[in-house]
Amino acid sequence: MTTPNGVATTTGELTLVSRQMQVREWLLAAVFFLCAFVAVLAVALIFTFVGYKALPIVTEVGLWPFLFGRVWASSEGLYGILPLIEGSIVVTLGALAIGTPLAVGTAIFLSEIASPGVRAIVRPAVELLAGIPSVVYGFFGVVMLRPLIGRLTDGIGFGPLTTWIILAIMIVPTIAALSEDALQSIPMGIREASYAMGATQWQTIHKVVVPAAKIGIVDAIILGMGRAVGETMAVLMLIGGAAVFFEGIGSPMSTLTSQIVMDMGYSTGTHRTALFAMAAILFVISMGLVLAVRLISRDKE
Amino acid sequence: MDKRIANNIALAILWLAASITVLLLGAIILYVFYNGVRVLSIEFILTRPHGVNAEGGIGPTIVATLYVTGLSMLICTPIAVLAAVYLAEYAKQGRMVSTIRFAADSLASVPSIVMGLFGFALFVEAMGIGLSMLSAALALSLLMLPIVMRATEEAIRAVPRYIRWGSYGMGATKWQTVSRVVLPAAAPRIITGIVLATGRAVGETAVVFYTMGQAIHIPVSPLESGRPMTVHLYLLAVDGINLPAAYGTALLLMIMILAFNLSARWILKRYRKV
Amino acid sequence: MHSALIALLVVCIALTGCGRGGSRAEDQVIVTGSTTLLPIAEQAAEQFQGLNPGTSVLVSGLGSSAGIEAVIAGTSGIATSSRDLKSEEEGRGLIDTPVAYDGIAVIVNPGNPVDGLTTEQLRAIYAGEITNWKDVGGADRVIDLVNRDEASGTREAFKKIVMGDAHFDRSSVVLPGTGQVRDVVSRSPGAIGYISVGFVAPRFTSTLVKALRVDGVKPSEETVASQEYPIARTLHFFTKGEPTALAHRYIDYVLSDDVQDGVVIDAGFVPVTARDRL
Numbered sequence: 001m002t003t004p005n006g007v008a009t010t011t012g013e014l015t016l017v018s019r020q021m022q023v024r025e026w027l028l029a030a031v032f033f034l035c036a037f038v039a040v041l042a043v044a045l046i047f048t049f050v051g052y053k054a055l056p057i058v059t060e061v062g063l064w065p066f067l068f069g070r071v072w073a074s075s076e077g078l079y080g081i082l083p084l085i086e087g088s089i090v091v092t093l094g095a096l097a098i099g100t101p102l103a104v105g106t107a108i109f110l111s112e113i114a115s116p117g118v119r120a121i122v123r124p125a126v127e128l129l130a131g132i133p134s135v136v137y138g139f140f141g142v143v144m145l146r147p148l149i150g151r152l153t154d155g156i157g158f159g160p161l162t163t164w165i166i167l168a169i170m171i172v173p174t175i176a177a178l179s180e181d182a183l184q185s186i187p188m189g190i191r192e193a194s195y196a197m198g199a200t201q202w203q204t205i206h207k208v209v210v211p212a213a214k215i216g217i218v219d220a221i222i223l224g225m226g227r228a229v230g231e232t233m234a235v236l237m238l239i240g241g242a243a244v245f246f247e248g249i250g251s252p253m254s255t256l257t258s259q260i261v262m263d264m265g266y267s268t269g270t271h272r273t274a275l276f277a278m279a280a281i282l283f284v285i286s287m288g289l290v291l292a293v294r295l296i297s298r299d300k301e
Numbered sequence: 302m303d304k305r306i307a308n309n310i311a312l313a314i315l316w317l318a319a320s321i322t323v324l325l326l327g328a329i330i331l332y333v334f335y336n337g338v339r340v341l342s343i344e345f346i347l348t349r350p351h352g353v354n355a356e357g358g359i360g361p362t363i364v365a366t367l368y369v370t371g372l373s374m375l376i377c378t379p380i381a382v383l384a385a386v387y388l389a390e391y392a393k394q395g396r397m398v399s400t401i402r403f404a405a406d407s408l409a410s411v412p413s414i415v416m417g418l419f420g421f422a423l424f425v426e427a428m429g430i431g432l433s434m435l436s437a438a439l440a441l442s443l444l445m446l447p448i449v450m451r452a453t454e455e456a457i458r459a460v461p462r463y464i465r466w467g468s469y470g471m472g473a474t475k476w477q478t479v480s481r482v483v484l485p486a487a488a489p490r491i492i493t494g495i496v497l498a499t500g501r502a503v504g505e506t507a508v509v510f511y512t513m514g515q516a517i518h519i520p521v522s523p524l525e526s527g528r529p530m531t532v533h534l535y536l537l538a539v540d541g542i543n544l545p546a547a548y549g550t551a552l553l554l555m556i557m558i559l560a561f562n563l564s565a566r567w568i569l570k571r572y573r574k575v
Numbered sequence: 576m577h578s579a580l581i582a583l584l585v586v587c588i589a590l591t592g593c594g595r596g597g598s599r600a601e602d603q604v605i606v607t608g609s610t611t612l613l614p615i616a617e618q619a620a621e622q623f624q625g626l627n628p629g630t631s632v633l634v635s636g637l638g639s640s641a642g643i644e645a646v647i648a649g650t651s652g653i654a655t656s657s658r659d660l661k662s663e664e665e666g667r668g669l670i671d672t673p674v675a676y677d678g679i680a681v682i683v684n685p686g687n688p689v690d691g692l693t694t695e696q697l698r699a700i701y702a703g704e705i706t707n708w709k710d711v712g713g714a715d716r717v718i719d720l721v722n723r724d725e726a727s728g729t730r731e732a733f734k735k736i737v738m739g740d741a742h743f744d745r746s747s748v749v750l751p752g753t754g755q756v757r758d759v760v761s762r763s764p765g766a767i768g769y770i771s772v773g774f775v776a777p778r779f780t781s782t783l784v785k786a787l788r789v790d791g792v793k794p795s796e797e798t799v800a801s802q803e804y805p806i807a808r809t810l811h812f813f814t815k816g817e818p819t820a821l822a823h824r825y826i827d828y829v830l831s832d833d834v835q836d837g838v839v840i841d842a843g844f845v846p847v848t849a850r851d852r853l
Contacts (some may be wrong), residue, residue: 021474028476032387035380039450042443046411046419053422073745075725105318124566125323131497131558133504134328134413135531136551139538140329142755143336147762156763158748169325176322184596200308217506223410227431230412232507232534241724241749252748257414262749263340264418264511264727279418294403353614353842354778541754543779 044282054277060270066277072243072254074263079274083245087255090246091163091235092228099168099228100221103175107217110176111183112205123180130173138237141166146238153250158240161249175224182216183209185193199250200214219293226289230282232257330555340545346553350517354543355533359550361519364556365527368520369513370502377442377449378495382484384446385453390479409447413507416440421511432514435523440512441505442523445498452494456487467553488574493565500561504554506531530554586844590651604822606634608642608655611728612810615675616655618838619829632825644671646815652822654813657728674829676845678772678799679733680786682757684764689713691788694805697737699781700767703744708765720747721756721768729753733769736806753843760784769806769844800849810844 057066061079069080104169106126141162149165150157186209194204210217240252241262247253254262256278267275326483348358386402392398420440459484468478484491514526515536528536530550537547606616613636620632638643639658645651647667657677681697685724689712692700699705700718709715723730724744734743750756756768759776761782772794775786786794790805798804801849813828828834835846 025474025476029387029391032383032391036384036387036392036401038380038384039408039446040399042446043404043407045423048424049427050415050419053418071745073742076742096752102318102321105315106322108318109315113312114319122319122323124562125326128559128562129322129326130575131500131504131562133506133531133558135506135535135538136333136504136554137329137535139547139551140332142538142541143544144332150759150763154765156721156748156759156766158750158759169329172322172325201303202308202311203304205311224498226410228411229412232412232414233531237535237538242746247746251746257412258489260414260418260508261507262724262751268663276422277413278416282412283415286412286415287407290403290406294406353838355617369758539755540749540752541750541756542752542774543757545779 007158010276043287044065050107050276050280050283054273054280056273057270057277066274070245074267074271074274077270079270081256081274081278083243084143084254084256084259084278086245087239087243087253088229088257090160090253091239091255092168092225093229094160095167095171096221096225098164099171099173101273102168103172103220103224104179104217106172106176107179107183107220108205110180112201118209124149126173126176127203129169130177134231135234135237136233137166137170141234143237149250155250156240156252157250158238158252159248159250159258160239160253163235163238164249165226166238167231170231171224171227174227175220178223179213179217182213182220185216186212189270215296222289222293226286229285229289230257230267232261233301236261305515305523317429324512333548333551333555336545337370337548337550341552345546345549350533350546354540355537355546356362356543358558359530359533359553360418361517361551362528362530362533363553365434365513366503366529366531368527369434369441369509370499371531372434372438372500372523373441373445374495374499376438380442381446382453382491385450385457386449386479388483389454389457390475390483405447405450408443409446409451413444413505416444417511419506420508425512431524432512432554433524434513434520434527437509437513437529438523440508441502445502446509448501449494452497453491454489456490456494457483459490460486489568493569496568498559500558500565503561504531504558506535508532510535516550530557582709593715597664602629603631603633604652604819604820604825605645605650606632606653606655606825607637607645607651608653608728609639609657609728609810611657611732612636612655612674614842615810615829615834615838615844618841619834620825622826622833623825626828627824630821634812641811643661646813649815652814652819653826654811656811657732657808659809659811662814668816669814670818672812672826672830673809673847674812674826675727675835675839675847676799676807676849677732677810678794678804678845679729679736679769680772680775680776680794681767681769681789681806682760682784682786683767684760684762685783685785686764687713687785689787690785691791693790694737697738697789698741701738701743702741702745703746716765719763719766721759721766722745722747722749723756723769724749724751725743727751729769729771733806736808748844754780757784758782760806772807772845773840773843774795796849800847 031265066079066081068082069078071080072081072083110122114122145165146157146162149162153161190208191204194208200288233253236258238257239254241254241258242252243254243259260275260278261270265274345358346363347360349360351357388398388401420436424436424439425432426429464482464486465478468482509529510532513529515528515532516526518525518527520527531554534547534550534554537543538548582729606782616634620634623632625628639656642651642654643656643664646669648655670833689708692711696711701720705711706718707715708718719839722801753770753774756770759767760768761784777783792798792804794804799807818826830847835848
C-alpha cells in the first residue's frame with residue numbers, strides 16, 4: 001500500500017503510457033471494491049427482503065401477541081412464538097453447557113499439552129467434525145442416540161437432552177478451533193516467565209495463559225452460540241416438534257428454526273408471514289452476536 | 302493440595318476432553334460406515350431411486366449436488382477473490398473497510414434457514430428464477446463468499462512484502478504485481494479455502510431445501526430443479542422407512558466431504574514448500 | 576377468486592406439458608387433487624407413460640377440493656380425492672371410481688397389554704384428557720403421544736374421523752414420517768401412534784408394533800375394504816361424465832394389478848381389489 005502506482009511519471013513518453021495504465025488501474029480498483037461491496041449488499045438485501053416479508057406481522061397479529069403470545073397453533077390462527085423462543089434458548093444454553101468445556105478443554109490440550117504427533121491427529125479430527133453436514137448429525141441422532149435416550153428417560157427420546165448432546169458435538173469444532181487460535185496467539189515468553197517462577201503446567205494454563213486469551217475464548221463461545229441458535233436440520237430431527245414450554249429434558253419442544261421448516265411447506269398468508277418474522281428474528285440475533293464479538297474485541301484494543 | 306497432584310488431575314481432564322472429541326468423530330464415522338457400506342455399490346451410485354420408498358440408487362441426487370456445488374463455486378470464487386484483493390491490497394483502513402468486514406462476518410453467521418428463506422423469497426419468487434440449480438447456487442454462493450474471502454485475504458497477507466517490492470522495483474503496476482506475483486504465490490491457500498467452502502456447500506441442507514426443489518431429476522440447464530443428496534437423506538431419514546438407503550446416502554456424503562477436506566490438506570502440503 | 580387461481584394453475588401445468596411433450600390434447604390427461612393420492616397417481620403416470628410412449632399424464636397435488644373444482648370447471652380430466660363428494664358437489668355429473676382404501680392403524684408397543692380402544696377413548700387420549708394407560712385398562716404408565724405433522728394426509732384423515740372438533744394435545748411429539756412413528760412406537764413401551772395399515776408389518780426393518788382394535792374391529796385389508804374398520808376412507812378418482820379415451824386407459828391402468836399390487840401397497844394403502852376378494 002506504500003506505492004499506489006508503481007510507474008514514475010518523469011518523462012513525457014512514460015506519462016502517456018502511465019495515464020492509460022492509471023485509468024486501467026483505477027477501473028480495476030473500482031471493480032475490486034464493487035466485489036468487496038457485494039458482502040454489504042447481500043446483508044442489506046437479506047435484511048430488506050426478509051424484513052419486507054415479515055413486516056405485515058405487525059398489523060396482522062401485532063408485535064406483542066406475536067412475541068409474547070403463549071400459544072403457537074397455526075390451525076387455530078394463534079401465532080405466539082414465546083414457546084419457540086424458549087425452546088431456542090433452552091436448546092442453545094444446554095448445548096453450550098455441554099459443548100463449551102469439551103471444546104475449550106480440547107483447545108487447551110491442543111495448544112498447551114499435546115505433542116506434535118498427537119496434535120497431528122486431534123487437530124484434523126476437530127476440523128473434520130466441523131465438516132460433517134448437519135443433516136448427517138441429525139440422522140445419527142435419530143437412529144443412534146434417540147433410542148438410547150428414550151430408554152434412559154423412559155420416554156420417546158425426542159426433546160432437549162438428545163438435541164443438546166448432538167448440538168454440543170456440532171459446536172465443539174467451532175469453539176475449539178477459534179479458542180486454540182486465541183491461545184496460540186499468546187506469546188511464548190509469558191509461559192516461560194510463569195514456569196521460571198516455579199508454576200506447574202496447570203497453574204500456568206489457568207492463571208496465565210487462559211486469562212490472557214480470555215477475550216478470544218469468549219468470542220469463540222459467542223460464535224458457537226450463534227451456530228447453536230441458527231442450527232436447523234439437526235434440531236428439527238431431534239427436538240420433537242411440539243410447540244410447548246419446557247416440560248423436562250425428555251419431553252418434546254420446538255425452536256424458531258425447526259418450526260420454520262416444519263411449517264414452511266404448507267403455510268400460507270399470515271402463517272407464512274409469521275415464519276418470515278421468525279427468520280428475521282434469527283437474523284437479528286445472529287447479527288447481534290457478531291456485533292457483540294466486535295465490541296468485545298475492540299475493548300481489548 | 303499438592304500442586305503437582307492438582308496439575309496431574311487437570312492435565313488428565315484436558316486429555317479426556319480431547320479424547321472425547323476424537324472418539325465422537327470416530328464413533329459417528331464408524332457408525333455411518335458400518336451401516337452404510339452394506340448398501341454401497343456401483344449400482345447404488347449410478348441408478349435412479351424408484352417407487353414411493355425410494356428403492357434403488359441415488360444417482361440423480363449425486364448429479365444435482367455436484368451440479369449446484371460447481372455452479373455456486375463458479376459464481377462465488379471470482380467475486381470472493383477480487384473482494385479479498387481489494388481488502389488486502391487496495392483498501393485503506395477506515396469506516397468502509399470495517400463495514401465490509403462486519404458484513405462479511407454477518408454473512409458468515411447467517412443461519413442457513415434464514416438464507417434458505419431469503420433465497421426462496423428473492424431468487425425463487427421475486428426474481429422468478431423458480432426452484433432451480435441457479436437459485437440454489439446463488440444462495441449457496443452467498444454462504445461461501447465470506448469463507449473464500451477470508452481464506453484469500455489471509456493467503457494474500459501471508460505473501461511476504463519483499464516479493465511485492467521486487468515487482469514494483471521492476472516497474473510493474475499494482476495490478477500487474479497482484480495478478481502476476483501475489484495471487485500465484487497465494488494460490489495454494491486460496492484453492493484450499495475454495496475447496497473447504499465447497500465442502501460446506503455439499504453438506505448444506507436448509508438453504509437448498511427451499512431453493513432447489515425436491516423432484517428427483519437429473520438437471521441439465523441451470524433453470525431446472527433437482528434433489529440434492531442432503532435433502533434426499535433428510536427425506537429418507539424423517540420418512541424412516543427405507544433406512545438402508547439413508548445410511549448409504551449419509552456414507553457417500555461423508556466420503557465426499559472427507560475427500561474435499563483431504564484434498565484441501567494435500568494441496569496445502571504439496572505446494573507450501575514451493 | 577380461489578377457483579380462478581386453481582384454474583390458472585392447472586392451465587399453466589397443461590401448457591408446460593404441451594411445451595415439453597409437444598403432444599396434442601387427446602394424448603394428454605391432467606390429473607389434479609389430493610396430496611394423499613399423489614404417490615399413487617404419480618407412480619402410475621410414470622409407468623403408464625413408459626408403457627404408452629407419446630402420451631402424457633400430468634399429475635399435481637393441490638388438495639382434494641381443488642381437484643374436484645378443476646374437474647367440474649373442465650380444466651382437469653381427472654380429480655383425485657381422499658374424501659367423498661360434498662352435497663354441493665353431487666349432481667354435477669361426476670363419476671366416481673374408487674382406486675384404493677386408506678386405513679389408519681392405531682399402533683402401540685408389542686409389550687403393551689392394551690389390545691383395543693374405542694374411538695372416544697382415542698379422541699380423549701389424543702386431546703390430552705386421558706394421559707395414563709391405566710385409565711384405558713393398561714398398566715400404570717404415562718401415555719407418550721406420537722402425532723404426525725400438519726402437512727400429512729394421514730393426520731388430516733385421523734383428525735377428521737377420530738378427533739372431530741376436538742384439538743390435538745400440543746405437547747405430543749410431532750414426527751414428519753410414517754417410518755419414524757413406527758420406529759418410535761416399536762421401541763417405547765408407553766407410546767401410541769397412527770400409521771397407514773400397510774405399514775404395520777415390518778419393511779426394511781425387523782422391529783414390531785401392535786395394531787389396536789378400534790371399536791372392537793382389528794384393522795386389516797378386509798376390514799378396511801369392507802369399511803367395518805372405523806378409521807378408514809376410500810380414495811377416489813372423479814371424472815366429469817365419461818372419461819376421454821386416454822383418461823379411461825389411465826384409470827384402467829391404475830386399477831390393474833401392476834398398480835394395485837405395486838404402488839398402492841408400497842404406499843401403505845389397501846388395494847381396491849381387496850374388496851372383490853371379500
